[in-house]
Amino acid sequence: MAIGCAISMVAQRNPLYSAISLIGVFISLACLYVTLSAPFIAAVQVIVYAGAIMVLVVFVIMLLNVDQAERPPRRLRSLIPIAVGLAAVLFAEAVFIIFFVQASPATPAHNISNVGLTASIGTGLFTGYLLPFEITSILLLMAIVGAMSLARRGGLIQPQANRNETETSNQR
Amino acid sequence: MNMAPQLSWYLALSAVLFTIGVVGVLIKRNVISMFMCIELMLNAVNLTFVAFSSFFRDVSGQLFVFIVMTVAAAEAAVGLGIIIAIFRNRESLDVDDSSVLKL
Numbered sequence: 001m002a003i004g005c006a007i008s009m010v011a012q013r014n015p016l017y018s019a020i021s022l023i024g025v026f027i028s029l030a031c032l033y034v035t036l037s038a039p040f041i042a043a044v045q046v047i048v049y050a051g052a053i054m055v056l057v058v059f060v061i062m063l064l065n066v067d068q069a070e071r072p073p074r075r076l077r078s079l080i081p082i083a084v085g086l087a088a089v090l091f092a093e094a095v096f097i098i099f100f101v102q103a104s105p106a107t108p109a110h111n112i113s114n115v116g117l118t119a120s121i122g123t124g125l126f127t128g129y130l131l132p133f134e135i136t137s138i139l140l141l142m143a144i145v146g147a148m149s150l151a152r153r154g155g156l157i158q159p160q161a162n163r164n165e166t167e168t169s170n171q172r
Numbered sequence: 173m174n175m176a177p178q179l180s181w182y183l184a185l186s187a188v189l190f191t192i193g194v195v196g197v198l199i200k201r202n203v204i205s206m207f208m209c210i211e212l213m214l215n216a217v218n219l220t221f222v223a224f225s226s227f228f229r230d231v232s233g234q235l236f237v238f239i240v241m242t243v244a245a246a247e248a249a250v251g252l253g254i255i256i257a258i259f260r261n262r263e264s265l266d267v268d269d270s271s272v273l274k275l
Binding site: 015018019022025026029032033036037038040041044045048049052053056057060061063064094097098120121124125128129132133136139140142143144146147148150151 | 182184185187189202204205207208211212215218219222223225226231232234235237238239241242243244245246247248249250252253254255256257259
């Protein structure tokens with residue numbers, strides 16, 4: 001199901017449909033996390049990805065609703081044989097890896113294990129991984145400031161023609 | 173009967189999802205579609221992390237998934253801000269129209 005949704009996501013022309021397919025991918029991945037005994041990560045997956053990020057993406061798609069541009073004529077036609085050759089090499093590597101991955105042992109039976117529960121994740125996050133956690137918080141702060149300054153009207157990037165009038169409007 | 177999902181299945185699924193994401197980034201021309209394909213690749217890596225974390229009974233993988241999700245959220249916010257700024261300047265979402273940085 002995840003693969004089907006992902007293929008549909010790439011195949012859709014309309015970005016809104018591909019966003020909905022991506023939500024399907026996220027939900028099915030959350031189900032896989034539950035089977036991998038990681039309920040906290042599954043919940044965070046649903047809330048953060050399928051909730052927040054996809055709402056943001058769909059909002060931007062709605063905001064910037066442009067008509068579907070026609071596919072421009074294909075360029076770089078001379079590179080097609082090289083591309084086919086590289087694809088063959090990649091496929092050969094994938095087959096090679098698949099034949100070696102077959103020998104990997106099965107996942108151990110999920111008996112009593114506290115790995116993946118919220119308590120163990122919180123304990124690990126605030127003891128062994130405190131520094132990455134703090135760096136992550138600083139990263140989030142930088143993202144907030146950056147997104148605000150980018151998306152603000154008349155922000156850092158603005159067209160040359162509008163620059164003078166926005167400067168005068170800022171002075172007012 | 174050995175019907176328990178093996179580690180290799182999860183790894184194979186993750187590899188397939190990552191490949192689909194790479195193909196999407198390569199063939200899409202819409203900025204938002206490329207953006208969503210990048211999210212798909214991040215999710216494939218997350219699946220690998222969780223699979224190994226469950227296999228080795230180690231919680232570190234899930235902590236890194238948490239951090240990767242945070243990075244993805246930050247990237248979504250900043251990336252969509254950049255997309256809005258580009259669209260405001262160029263009136264287009266095609267990457268070929270934005271091949272140069274200057275206006």
